Amino acid sequence: MSEAxxxxxxxxxxxxxxxxxxxxxxxxxxxxxxxxxxREIGDGNLNLVFIVTSPSGSVIVKQALxxxxxxxxxxxxPLYRAFFxxxxxxxxxxxxxxxxxxxxxxxxSQALIVMEHLTPHIILRNKLIAGEQISGAGEFVGNFCxxxxxxxxxxxxxxxxxxxxxxxxxxxxxxPAITESLVFTDPYFDAELxxxxxxxxxxxxxxxxxxxxKTAVQTALMKFASNTETMVHGDLHSGSIMxxxxxxxxxxxxxxxxxxxxxxxxxxxxxxxxxxxxxPGHRGDNLATYQDWILNVMxxxxxxxxxxFSRLWHSERTGMLYPKSLFEDQGQDSGEACSHVLANIHxxxxxxxxxxxxxxxxxxxxxADFESIEDPAVRAPLEARxxxxxxxxxxxxxxxxxxxxxxxxxxxxxxGDFL
Amino acid sequence: MSEAxxxxxxxxxxxxxxxxxxxxxxxxxxxxxxxxxxREIGDGNLNLVFIVTSPSGSVIVKQALxxxxxxxxxxxxPLYRAFFxxxxxxxxxxxxxxxxxxxxxxxxSQALIVMEHLTPHIILRNKLIAGEQISGAGEFVGNFCxxxxxxxxxxxxxxxxxxxxxxxxxxxxxxPAITESLVFTDPYFDAELxxxxxxxxxxxxxxxxxxxxKTAVQTALMKFASNTETMVHGDLHSGSIMxxxxxxxxxxxxxxxxxxxxxxxxxxxxxxxxxxxxxPGHRGDNLATYQDWILNVMxxxxxxxxxxFSRLWHSERTGMLYPKSLFEDQGQDSGEACSHVLANIHxxxxxxxxxxxxxxxxxxxxxADFESIEDPAVRAPLEARxxxxxxxxxxxxxxxxxxxxxxxxxxxxxxGDFL
Numbered sequence: 001m002s003e004a005x006x007x008x009x010x011x012x013x014x015x016x017x018x019x020x021x022x023x024x025x026x027x028x029x030x031x032x033x034x035x036x037x038x039r040e041i042g043d044g045n046l047n048l049v050f051i052v053t054s055p056s057g058s059v060i061v062k063q064a065l066x067x068x069x070x071x072x073x074x075x076x077x078p079l080y081r082a083f084f085x086x087x088x089x090x091x092x093x094x095x096x097x098x099x100x101x102x103x104x105x106x107x108x109s110q111a112l113i114v115m116e117h118l119t120p121h122i123i124l125r126n127k128l129i130a131g132e133q134i135s136g137a138g139e140f141v142g143n144f145c146x147x148x149x150x151x152x153x154x155x156x157x158x159x160x161x162x163x164x165x166x167x168x169x170x171x172x173x174x175x176p177a178i179t180e181s182l183v184f185t186d187p188y189f190d191a192e193l194x195x196x197x198x199x200x201x202x203x204x205x206x207x208x209x210x211x212x213x214k215t216a217v218q219t220a221l222m223k224f225a226s227n228t229e230t231m232v233h234g235d236l237h238s239g240s241i242m243x244x245x246x247x248x249x250x251x252x253x254x255x256x257x258x259x260x261x262x263x264x265x266x267x268x269x270x271x272x273x274x275x276x277x278x279x280p281g282h283r284g285d286n287l288a289t290y291q292d293w294i295l296n297v298m299x300x301x302x303x304x305x306x307x308x309f310s311r312l313w314h315s316e317r318t319g320m321l322y323p324k325s326l327f328e329d330q331g332q333d334s335g336e337a338c339s340h341v342l343a344n345i346h347x348x349x350x351x352x353x354x355x356x357x358x359x360x361x362x363x364x365x366x367x368a369d370f371e372s373i374e375d376p377a378v379r380a381p382l383e384a385r386x387x388x389x390x391x392x393x394x395x396x397x398x399x400x401x402x403x404x405x406x407x408x409x410x411x412x413x414x415x416g417d418f419l
Numbered sequence: 420m421s422e423a424x425x426x427x428x429x430x431x432x433x434x435x436x437x438x439x440x441x442x443x444x445x446x447x448x449x450x451x452x453x454x455x456x457x458r459e460i461g462d463g464n465l466n467l468v469f470i471v472t473s474p475s476g477s478v479i480v481k482q483a484l485x486x487x488x489x490x491x492x493x494x495x496x497p498l499y500r501a502f503f504x505x506x507x508x509x510x511x512x513x514x515x516x517x518x519x520x521x522x523x524x525x526x527x528s529q530a531l532i533v534m535e536h537l538t539p540h541i542i543l544r545n546k547l548i549a550g551e552q553i554s555g556a557g558e559f560v561g562n563f564c565x566x567x568x569x570x571x572x573x574x575x576x577x578x579x580x581x582x583x584x585x586x587x588x589x590x591x592x593x594x595p596a597i598t599e600s601l602v603f604t605d606p607y608f609d610a611e612l613x614x615x616x617x618x619x620x621x622x623x624x625x626x627x628x629x630x631x632x633k634t635a636v637q638t639a640l641m642k643f644a645s646n647t648e649t650m651v652h653g654d655l656h657s658g659s660i661m662x663x664x665x666x667x668x669x670x671x672x673x674x675x676x677x678x679x680x681x682x683x684x685x686x687x688x689x690x691x692x693x694x695x696x697x698x699p700g701h702r703g704d705n706l707a708t709y710q711d712w713i714l715n716v717m718x719x720x721x722x723x724x725x726x727x728f729s730r731l732w733h734s735e736r737t738g739m740l741y742p743k744s745l746f747e748d749q750g751q752d753s754g755e756a757c758s759h760v761l762a763n764i765h766x767x768x769x770x771x772x773x774x775x776x777x778x779x780x781x782x783x784x785x786x787a788d789f790e791s792i793e794d795p796a797v798r799a800p801l802e803a804r805x806x807x808x809x810x811x812x813x814x815x816x817x818x819x820x821x822x823x824x825x826x827x828x829x830x831x832x833x834x835g836d837f838l
Contacts, residue, residue, distance in 0.1 A: 153645075154641070154645070159595075159644070160592045160596075163589045164592075166585070166586075166589045167585075167586045167587075167589030168586075170582050170583070170586030170589065171586060173578065173579045173582050176578075176582075177579075177739075180578065180739055181739070185742060185745065188745050189744045189745050189748070189749060191744075208749065209749070211751055211752075211755050214745045214746070214756070215741075215755060215756040218741045218745070219763070221739075221740060222648065222740050222760075225578070225739070225740070226572075226573070226647045226648045228645045228646075228647060229641065258645075320596075320599055320600070320604070320640075320644070321637060321641050321644070322634075322637045325604070325608045325610075326604065326607050326608055326633045326637070327633070329608070330608060330627065330628070332630055333630075334630075336630050336631065336634060337630070337633070337634040340634050
């Protein structure tokens, strides 16, 4: 996992020469490498991403850069993250079949992954901004989160295998550190890289004075940083899901780590809620219909999570946690135990959800749902609703027994004035 | 950390020949190796332990056996645990100065540690059975638990250092697996290695039918197995503390792992409570006085934990958790946050405490507090009180705001009939 001296960033001009002899390129792109069309599409914050196309096929080539692309080479970031991304893609492919792109080739020294080109998929966030509906979105998200949560935990894995994997992923320090600061801490003080809509100044000042809130957020950070329940995607938002109108895939697991089982569900829920609150900045007539659709996706994702997790609980519970020797083998149902585990996951998820809602308006990496609303005066009241609801979630997650309470909370905040 | 082919268990007859040339032996034992007196005193469950003595000094030589001594070679156990014990002793010496024996020599291939001979210390459990008072016992225990909990966590350590250490300790799979099964799971079903006083049969049957209880215990197991808040001793009981009438030391950290900050405090508290409940089997006239003294030790250990943890919180909080940027640097006191962390530690500790109280009467490794009461009919009602209180702690830890509530609970159970 050392960063080899031979590392060289790719460019559209060098891809044919550098990757032309790979068997996977012949197989999935085909044709004469000299005639390949190469387009750099990396719109994320960290990497180079190329689409390599010929008349007979295409692939994605993703290469880590040794710094944070969003910030520049003043913020170095180890290339070894590509190793962990590849590890995560392997595990996700096993745990949630067909939910992630296929990997064709991994080159550790070049921090480079050649993978399936998802087409005609586009980023889910863009569809949400455009007001498009995707059938099965909530079910897909819920199933992905449940399958990866369950099958990466000691509910399923042998303890020795899971502990070995925790040891492996503990080598990834730099990437979790980004989440730890940008998501959990920076939003709550005047951190150097922060930015926010100046019209939110008084709301933000009030938030940063709230000791109870900051304590709850730091408790969640301790859980995120010290809890290895399962391998989480670590950055599951609507920009790391690609979709057609009926198929979805999860991409970009370079923030994968062992963490709390509710983390991914919470992060992606926050992105649904931010899509919801930002809609008045994007459309008029069909606003209410589309906002309702988004909330229904969130409900469906929780329902699918619970159903799939319960199914796996009863059919694949082979790990040392909540073993059958204590329940079924004694003639007892383990449904109460499963419900208890799910309740803890929901509570954690809603706290993480609230924190993600905050950091996307207050910290470094904002999202297009709000940012593409150009007029700060239009954007501010919508961001304020989002921030206010995030605070409610963080402080009251313990008391929200079911996702329906979250939906009611969202509807109440959607008509409120929090500026 | 592989088990070298050269490993050979020591014996009293071979120690002079095999260790006679070590500088640490000359320094701390001295004299002619041929004249050393060697006594094997391993009364624990896992290892060989020798006292090597000459007229001018003495040391302890501790060597891991490749199986569980209590059970025999049918239960193999990796020698690499000596490596982790040595790692743990190093860290404890830094984090809780003067609380653990000094290490003079470590030989990984022989799974062997030469260390300070604590004398005239004896095992705390034996003193508790004999009715002896040790001044400062609670303060020592509380300080040790607080210092190791705080200084091994990301409240204190740099995240990269802590994560590297988590990765290192994740290599220790076999030892945590013992705790996971013997402590958390075996007590609650008819596991092969279990034994209990037959007079407890109906109580035990009732306990094993309690789904809510078993769910709570497995929730605690998930926390134990998946939570890397700090490096815990992992087996802190009155048999792993040695004492004179005024000095105490913690020994035997071979069960060290990264785990919940409340684990050690909870385990040792259980051992104080078992000492308390077993006293009627050991003495007459001064029973009430000595039982009160034991409870006062437990209160003192919680009070010392809180005081020392708070002191470190305000003086050594240099890690990424609850950073000063969110509190003090904004002119705000972080006392509320510290109290919140302490409340979570107490809650976890009391659940672990209840579980330890159960397993010591129901699983493989019982303790002498109860076992040295020869008449099962005398022992049973005392064990029953202990088991009943353990259940209360597991189910109600959330609602016990302060250690004084635990003391009241102990006093109520001490006069109850739970058979």
